[in-house]
Amino acid sequence: MVTRLMDYKNPDSHYSYDLKQSRFFTKNKANYINVLGPEQLRTIGDVFLLDVFLSAGNVVEPHYHSNASELIYCISGETIVSMINPSTNELKNIRIHPQQVVTIPQGWWHYFAANVDNTHVLTIYDTSELDTVWGSDVLRLTPPEVFAHTYCLDKGQIQQALQSIGETVIIGPPVDCKQKGGYSKEQAYYQPYDPPGPYYTRPMTPPYN
Known part of the structure; x- marks a missing residue:
């Protein structure tokens, strides 16, 4: 938690933002x-917010936040959150x-x-300085030979599979994606849920069958 000292008597202090x-x-x-x-609104306190707009099939890529819990609030559309x-x-x-x-x-x-077009969510964090580790950065910055040796994989196949990840993805798939051999939306996001709750769990190994 970061505590910021604010001069609330300062007439230049702002309490709203677009x-x-x-x-x-x-x-x-x-x-x-x-x-x-706080870069946009100094009076925000220990809060950080991302305002996310997605069309159907688009994904905020796998990641984690080392210094904050997250609350995801759906404003419109339909979202599948996986953790x-x-x-x-x-x-x-x-x-x-x-x-x-x-x-x-x-x-x-x-x-x-997003399961449908015009999906809009807010992600809210209990920190004012958010640290995020993006999955695409882990994949592109780890040397292929490390993956190959650690998991007994073919280095050439790893290099070929990851060569198109040249920068942080954040919202995938990339616009120019020509995906082959990937799983379908039905496999990834549209599977039926186990009653009675609004969620279902699946074992880590294998992640998708």
Whole structure:
């Protein structure tokens, strides 16, 4: 938690902000993220917020936050939030609709996808300085020979598979993606849920069958 000393008598202090003025990431006109933190609004306190817009099939890539818990609030559309519970090694998938929320504990590996067009969610964090480790950075910055040796894999195949990841992805798949051999939306996000709850869990190994 970061405590900021504010001079609330200062007439130049601002208490409102237009998030449309602060873009964090843009994939295209239907998939983008706005940001709100102390750089945009000094009076925000120990809060950080991302304003996320997604069309169907787009995914905020796997990642984790080393210094914050997260609350995901669905404003419109439909979202599948997926997280790995490190205590049970289970993958939990939770579908949320407008006015529903999901919490992500600090440090948990997670991602979320839009099931329909015009999906809009807010992600809210209990820190004013958010640290994020993106999955694409882990993949592109780890030498292929490390993956090959550690997991007994073919270095050439790893290099070929990862060569298109030249920068942080954030919202995937990339616009120019020509994916082959990937899993379908039905496998990834549209599977039926185990009653009676709004979520289902799946064992880590294998992640998708």
